Amino acid sequence: MPEPNDSLVRFNEVEKTYDGETLVVKSLNLDIARGEFLTLLGPSGSGKTTCLLMLAGFEPTTHGEIILDGEPINNVPPHKRNIGMVFQNYALFPHMTVEENLAFPLEVRRLPKTQIAEKVRRALDMVRLRGLGSRMPSQLSGGQQQRVAVARALVFEPKLVLMDEPLGALDKQLREQMQYEIKHIHEDLGVTVVYVTHDQSEALTLSNRIAVLNDGVIQQIDTPNKLYENPENAFVAQFVGENNRLLGKVTSINGTGCSVEIDGGGKVEALAVKIDGVGGRTLLSLRPERVRINPTEGQVPNVFDGRVEELIYLGDHIRARVKVCGQDHFIVKIPNASGHSELHKGDQVKVGWAVEDCRALDA
């Protein structure tokens, strides 16, 4: 975890409204450590891009302050913030060649010509585009344009690079490839990156930490694995990865665990994460890959009868839709390992899960 004194960016009680009626960002506090890759993840309209624009200086904050490297930057115009930015549509200047695009931030900083040429050459090498420097952006493929955009945001060696859904326009395969490239560039250069996306797998792939935003509020900020394994509320559980939801009522609490009466019938032992106490409504979150089909007797405390409604073959795993506790959207992921149990539609099965995999969250 980053130490507070190593923070590069700090949002301090930042609020933002466009129309004076609704807050798009609500009292946001956020520290971003030097060298960190932080992703703002959230659905559209969650305020993640607004945060980025405020950081870049294109939108003024309504309240609160943003501190960059110890200096408040609320009144610093964008071009003096020294922050690199990669845009969703790349925003390459169409009337300039690739080299001219890369040289632009250096020229406006009045660097000597030889130095500019050297930096441009290195930037092209970094994104493996040597030899394409004299092309116009329109002559490049989407992936190549994206790499130029990244190189341009990095070529003037900013303290901080912002990326606003930079891979949104690429197809799936290219997107995955670019994810690795961005990750490697970040690791090689050690630059601080703030990344905005609504794609949770992209966030999980790239980030040191992920801040999940919804409705202008950070729901949870954590490392990818913690976020996935230990979602702290129903929104995060649902937004990051897949999960089965069981609604019910808390009947008793014992230490870190609790017993929950499921609405569709049945009693489940779960991990008490965010509940209102006995008698309160709760939502149980359960990752599909943590559910076991026909568990060995006594292996797990929660075992229920189910019926296979649907099977989907996905190569590396099989998705089974099972009716459990009156809930017919219960998904189970069965790894396509050798010797896994063969299921058929309509089969009566037993499903079970461990207490620590079942998290009782806010309803």
Next chain:
Amino acid sequence: MKNTNVIVVGAAAVIIAVVGYFAIDKGRQASEAQKEIARLSADVERLMGEKEKIEKEKELALRPSSLTVVSWGGAYTKSQVEAYHKPWVKKTGIKINSEDYNGGLAEVKAQVESGTVVWDLVDVELSDAVRGCDDGLFEPIDLSILPPGDDGTPAKDDFLPGTLYECAVANIIWSTIYAYDKTKFPGDKPSTIADFFDSKKFKGKRGMRKGAKPNLEMALMADGVAAGDVYKLLSTPAGVDQAFKMLDKIKDDTVWWEAGAQPPQMLADGEVVMSTAYNGRIFNAQVVENKPFVIVWDGQVWDLDLWAIPKGAPNKKTALEFIAFSTDTTRNAAQASYISYGPVRKSAAPLVSTHAGTGIDMKPHMPTAPENFKNALQNDFAWWADHQDEMNERFAAWLAK
């Protein structure tokens, strides 16, 4: 069904009867041939007479329903409407379609050359009448159609000398004068043509016709050249230079007009304090509109307006009739009671009396009135026909600089 049968049977009967008649008649024909010829020739004579009558009727029926008469617009056209058009319509029932133009031969040329002549009659200046005739743009006019004067004088003697031409018949004498707004000159008032060109003595904007004619003549007269010597001098390069030098003196103080209706308007608007103008237009403003304008007759350049028929005019015959009608003694005199343009018939001159609207005496307002005529110059159409291309070109060049 029944009806059809009846018709078919009837038709068959008629055909059989006709065929039978011819068969029987054939034998008789030879003997009766002589008689027949005599009868036929009598018929032919009778028919010829009838044909003539029919053609006459046809001609009456073919008379156009309207005649397109083109003139200079404004008060002048109004006077023609009152003096010519209304009595004409009353007499013949042929409507007059009155159009306006700003002079020149361009529109006539365009119509004649494209073969779509829509004008029947045009009111033109003398130099254009002569040039248009030379260029074959106007129809020759048989002067014998003109009626004799009221006193019986034959037309060719009744018209003033120099008013009848191969292709044109004059109807009025008009003049280019200059007029000023007397409210703008509380002290000294302009009284000579030289005053018009003296912008130091009489300050203010002037209005002048946008063209060389008759500004060059006026400029020379203002420079002290006698009316009789103007064209002689203008025929020399030095004379032209002298005229343009005079125009130079007021070039920056001058607003240029093109349509005859503009000068009284510009004077009324205060855009200019004095302007050259057609005398009838100023008269109209003075008398009908009560404007405080004063005409300076010194150095006037007078000219004729003539009727001419564009070549290929749709209603040439009727147009000729209209010329004869509008230039008879009565009409010629009547038109002078609507605007101060002089009649061209000697017999009409004594008939000029009072203005139709206000009842004032017209005679002192005529260009030809002796007190107005002291220093007057007749526009020399022949000189202009020779020199207008060069002068207008030079004037345009002078103007643009």
Next chain:
Amino acid sequence: MTSTTANDAIIRTAEGVPLKLKLLRTTRRNRIVAFCLVVPLLLFILVTFLVPIAVMLLRSVDNPIVAETLPQTVAALEHWSGQGVPDEAAFAALAEEFTLARENRTIGRAATRLNFELSGMRSLVTSTARTLSRGEQGPYKELLIEIDGRWGEQKTWATIKLIGQRYTTVQYLASFDLHYDAAGRIVAQPEVRQIYVQIFMRTLWVSLLVTVLCLLLGYPVAYLLSTLPSRISNMLMILVLLPFWTSLLVRTTAWIVLLQTHGVINDLLVWAGLIGDESRVQMIYNMTGTIVAMTHILLPFMVLPIYSVMKTISPSHMRAALSLGANPLVAFWRVYAPQTVPGIGAGSILVFIISIGYYITPALVGGRTGQLISNFIAFHMQKSLNWGLAAALGTVLLACVLLLYWLYSRVVGLDKLKLG
């Protein structure tokens, strides 16, 4: 069916028609349909555009009148050295043809044509013809010189020889203030008659100025329109287009009302005490009036193409430039402005080409000093009736426009032109 043998190399369709033929047939139908659809426009363009231009080009060099009226005289003058006066043959031919032409009533047209070149030829020709038609007999040389001494002058005959050419370049020379002197050399017109070069220069200068003014005024407007939310920008767009939808005459008249000596602006200035009643500013009926009214009228032609180009420029480009460290001015100048060049080019070329041939506004508000070349073409069409010169001036104007278009395509490139 049996005809299909092994050595039949032609590929046939199921019905046995050669495939190539079939293809031609099917595409031929399409081609004919396409052509039929284009025919009305093609004819329209041909009749209303190409033919008039061809006629204009022809008229600028066509010079039939004298050659047709006096063919023998012209032929006789072909062998004339150009020194002194020609021999008796030319005089005799002239006398004969004058008499004939007077009978045919064609002498006037010839006189008019000759008079354009040399003042006084009209009366010389008509009066000579009149005298000759009384039946005078030769020898004609003495006779004609006796009728009018000018027949003994070299320049009279030089003019007939020059204007007797069936096709002539005199109109083009006149368009550049040049003419043939009596000896047949091309020399400049006397200074008092020089005008067209100056007017062409003035026209180019005014067009350039109007284009620059339209750009200066229109660019910010287009920028504003392209950046505002569409609800407001649509309303502003109507304000830009409103003058566009108003009659040209109404707009020009409105400027007269505003700018004239006793107009709204002068009245306001006098009322405010900024100028005296005697020293009202002359803002119309001169060059100022022409430029102001033309700029106003042509502004939409500049705004619309620029606007349509600006609309396509992503706002993220400016943001990107700012984030890369360029201050707003540099970002605008280096990133935004270059991307609007196609719009600027299209707008400028539209405004420039429209202004170079502008007629009605200069005619109404240009007064003495604000007249452009079109007004002189109109003058020769309508007043002097020298259609040949009007056609030559028009052709020179057309050549100017084509030259500029060519220059534009060389310097900027036509692919960079975006007309809306």
